[in-house]
Amino acid sequence: xxxxxxxxxxxxxxxxxxxxxxxxxxxxxxxxxxxxxxxxxxxxxxxxxxxxxxxxxxxxxxxxxxxxxxxxxxxxxxxxxxxxxxxxxxxxxxxxxxxxxxxxxxxxxxxx
Amino acid sequence: xxxxxxxxxxxxxxxxxxxxxxxxxxxxxxxxxxxxxxxxxxxxxxxxxxxxxxxxxxxxxxxxxxxxxxxxxxxxxxxxxxxxxxxxxxxxxxxxxxxxxxxxxxxxxxxxx
Numbered sequence: 726x727x728x729x730x731x732x733x734x735x736x737x738x739x740x741x742x743x744x745x746x747x748x749x750x751x752x753x754x755x756x757x758x759x760x761x762x763x764x765x766x767x768x769x770x771x772x773x774x775x776x777x778x779x780x781x782x783x784x785x786x787x788x789x790x791x792x793x794x795x796x797x798x799x800x801x802x803x804x805x806x807x808x809x810x811x812x813x814x815x816x817x818x819x820x821x822x823x824x825x826x827x828x829x830x831x832x833x834x835x836x837x
Numbered sequence: 838x839x840x841x842x843x844x845x846x847x848x849x850x851x852x853x854x855x856x857x858x859x860x861x862x863x864x865x866x867x868x869x870x871x872x873x874x875x876x877x878x879x880x881x882x883x884x885x886x887x888x889x890x891x892x893x894x895x896x897x898x899x900x901x902x903x904x905x906x907x908x909x910x911x912x913x914x915x916x917x918x919x920x921x922x923x924x925x926x927x928x929x930x931x932x933x934x935x936x937x938x939x940x941x942x943x944x945x946x947x948x949x950x
């Protein structure tokens with residue numbers, strides 16, 4: 726089975742930096758994804774980590790430590806439009822079939 | 838074309854109705870998915886199709902019946918649903934079931950009366 730945890734809510738100020746953590750326990754880990762979801766819209770892909778380390782993509786970076794079962798998403802130079810839910814998702818091969826399982830999601834509110 | 842298209846966007850149905858949700862992608866992806874999402878909750882996996890064959894059914898009740906007529910299309914047939922089945926139903930696709938990120942459609946918002 727899988728257990729994926731994230732903080733429920735975070736708040737930050739425009740222009741600041743925020744780090745959203747994700748911890749997971751899974752028996753067949755095969756990659757970790759971060760998705761952004763605005764209210765009433767579909768999730769959109771942000772980043773993917775399968776090896777340990779940092780992946781940087783513009784204002785967004787994602788880090789993975791497989792030994793610790795830990796990832797974070799770092800958002801720099803926050804903008805109002807970054808207010809959204811951020812979903813950590815783990816690709817799991819536990820049953821012999823690959824599937825993507827989402828964490829609880831973190832609602833980020835960016836204020837002026 | 839990097840879109841996953843879902844129809845209808847909104848659906849209201851009674852508990853005795855039979856309806857279908859449709860999903861289409863033209864990215865050449867070989868894996869397609871149905872997820873269910875309740876308000877303020879993450880998406881929950883329902884079904885995975887890989888190369889047009891059902892590879893994962895997450896113990897979904899039989900009142901939900903998936904169908905993959907070809908590699909571009911995925912349907913979800915609904916029959917005798919309950920009010921608690923009201924949710925956003927998201928379709929997604931990926932290159933393969935173990936490669937590439939998932940691309941999501943906008944979802945079909947279902948209300949069961």
